[in-house]
Amino acid sequence: MLPVATSCSVLPSFRRVVSSTRAWSISRTASHGRRTLATVAEDTFRIPLINFSKYLNASSLAEKEQTAQDIVRGFTDVGFIYLNNHGIPQETVEQAFQKSGEFFKLPIEKKLELAWRDPRANRGFVQVGRERVTQSADPEEIKRLREKAPDYKESMEIGRDWDKTYKNYWPQETDAPGFRRTMLDFFQTCHELHVQVMRSIALGLKLDEAFFDDKINEQYHNLRLLSYPPIKRQLLSGEGQARAGAHSDYGTLTLLFQDSVGGLEVQNPRTGQFQPATPIPGTIVINAGDLLARWSNDVLRSTLHRVVAPPLKAISDTEGVTPARQSIAFFCNPNQGAEIKCLPTCLVPGGKPKYPPVTTEDYIVGRLQATYM
Template structure:
């Protein structure tokens, strides 16, 4: 195990994924990932299979997109509906919240401390129910192709991580893979503009409030600035930094995966705040860029608790559920 477990960052395991990919230590890698998921719901992966040059290029595309004038970005507007996560959202429009069924509370939270971030989202090109919304090609030539190439690159790594989870659970390696064809995944480019440090500290504004993700797993690439925080296990409301690690992919489990695993895997609250020891210039926190890739089972599937997560002594806690019913309910609550 020591050869694949490279250490930890504030309690989150740092795992070398290469021995899983090349088959030299699949069980050890799988166990290390599942152990971290069980304990805190997050894991860092190095040698994860996403080529560094592709990650670098996608961050460059992201910066070029967000550097466009506002009126240009709004040529690909995110629809007002929270169930259609595609296109561009301007700063302060979206409010991530853990309240799902009270529109008044959500509106009040947005007014009190808006999320000062902007985003662009895309998904499967042939998704009729949630079509992509692109800029006109002449506004940023090549952007669409770059996004979709990166979308499918991330999907390949997603499948390998799902295989590792099932190997660790002792079930068929392709058990989760058969539910994940990337038809309902989402690639998001995020930009957190430079903001006054005092306003962040006094919570007059937020970057992203505490929340959990809601699908299977999330792959996160982030720049060197930092600011991601994860709730400390057993200490609700207390958070610790999840700092950037050069070349590492952060992977976390979502609420659907926790339910699917009969609560064996944890879905943990996390947020984005002012980065620790940030270089503040003229009272301003530096901008931050990140790229999350949200992985979701096929909407058409109905799933029940995974084999290997329940027994006569520990029965399944959850009835079978439609993926579409579960996910759309959560999507609608983020706007």
């Protein structure tokens, strides 16, 4: 049974699911002779596919709770889900990808005019090699990792546009027509989906459906456009090299929109092995972040993941090159000053929270400062 099963009062139904999975695994092991439980655990590791229309269009609270339980179970067992029928039109996603692609094709001089400068702002263009995502919080260790194995990607970071303290960096309209309007609309669309998914999580954790509403309404989020340029095999062959190193995300949820190239891998919490999160057309990959894990006393998993190179295309007998890859990540966060402490339904009587309270800003800025500096 998963170790989190004893840490939250909402988990009796999860215990039954995990127990049935274990029984299925044992029977599979018996029927396959020498196959081990660890091997079968890998076979049964699946990111669940959730039909979110069953929640959005439910005619009763009981119907909503059924989908809510599936979502919470996915975050409990794996930390990731695929969401389909989520209400965001495909044309909206395609338009965001188109404008993102146009931005990254701008001359590097134009993009560097919008360079990322401050972890508290967390806005602007990040050139290839500037970021090195990792679980380490040691600035010196991260510096060594960046020098040895930088992340081969570039990104554009966009926050709430009405913030009076930190402003977004926008390209000139003549350089990137429609970029700003498209991204602001997409930011709002993603926030609205985030609210709905957090409502479903609240129900799944036996909280009031609106529990999180006033804790996420400031839209203290980050829209990250990502471009992974083509790269030769030899540049990815070094120790620890990846397009984006293994890491967890910082906030409540991440909504990830993938292209068809692939490369995202998720760590199996039971075996430690990384397994592909293969793109499924029309779906959004959603994972729980660190602050949601802290809020839930680790009932909901903030799972390690990374981006590796997809299959290479041969350009000679000895060399290959990866295809370009695009993705868009919407990092959902609680309000800037929200205090993140153990939820009442995620602590057994007499139990103690695993983590001390922390504010959203202090946690996220600390992680960003270590990652970029």
